[in-house]
Amino acid sequence: MLSNPSQVILRNSEFVENEDVLIINYESDTLAQQLLESANSVTALALDFNHHLALSPLASDKLDCYFGHQLPQQLSNKQFDTVIIYFPKAKALAPYLLHLAAQHLNGDGQVIVVGENKGGIKSLPKLMPSFFAKPLKRDNARHCILYSAPLVEMPTQLDINQWVSQYSLSTPKGEVVICNVVGTFSEKQLDMGTQLLLAHLPMLSGRVLDFGCGAGVISAALLRENPQLQVECIDINAMALLSCQLTLAANGLEAKVYASDGFKQIDGQFDAIISNPPFHDGLQATTQIAQDFVQHSAQQLRSNGIWQIVANRHLPYAQLIEDNFGTFDVPAENNKYKLYACHK
């Protein structure tokens, strides 16, 4: 089943007839493969690891699949006839993706941008960098718009450092610098929920999981307090993983940072799991993520392990935690957020 934006791309596949195509920020479906009925080759870059996991088993000599904030180093100069961008959920990410697209276009190439009306696609013309012509609306269907724009001048060299912002965070053991690549959760400042969690961090030891690490705020605070911890930072999002690596490096801290979709890529048991867990899947809020998170946490926490999270207080964590852990404490709460803590 194709997503609405993918269906709109497919019904406009004449735009990519016999072309070498790059798809950036592709979704969890098989559009990239289906496009091969028109295109000469397709290279797909996923920013979400679950989208990569869904497509990569279909890779072939005409379909290349990658996960990351950009194509791998050996393809950094590869040029395509058309680049298709799925308009990102985080609107701030759109100019970065457009710059990345321009970097990979032939001189007479074009970008196609598709997105859902509710995802903000209508703002594309205002976000378009000057190295593209004014975008033309080519289709409007399935609650989506598809724009195209030819490249009109060569872009400046894309430098990821120009897409990173920083802020400073006070911890009991001193300041830490938080680095945020554009499009990362809570990019400009500390999230209020995370702030409540950091103010009530338990004393930890051993192997610790920072689930949905984002820019690595929680890990940086934990490691500044106790550099002996063996921290593992996982996230599904490429911009988050890069931000987390930059945050650790900026503070001289060490942790293992890797992509995981939920607990799928996480092995073994932990002495502690600390998180401000996700509750969105695409543009939808869902309780399924919370359910899977609590269930797998209970399975992968060692006996005597510590589990502590912050969540928006309207989310149904209490019941989920009781079902999987038995009892829990609430070390702190305010009118918006609640901390839940369990010992196994």
Ligand SMILES: C[S@@+](CC[C@H](N)C(=O)[O-])C[C@H]1O[C@@H](n2cnc3c(N)ncnc32)[C@H](O)[C@@H]1O
């Ligand atoms: C609420 S944010 C918290 C980020 C960071 N820990 C903080 O406190 O600022 C949740 C994070 O979970 C990540 N995420 C969303 N779905 C995920 C999944 N299925 N598996 C792993 N991480 C996920 C998001 O990319 C996001 O960075």
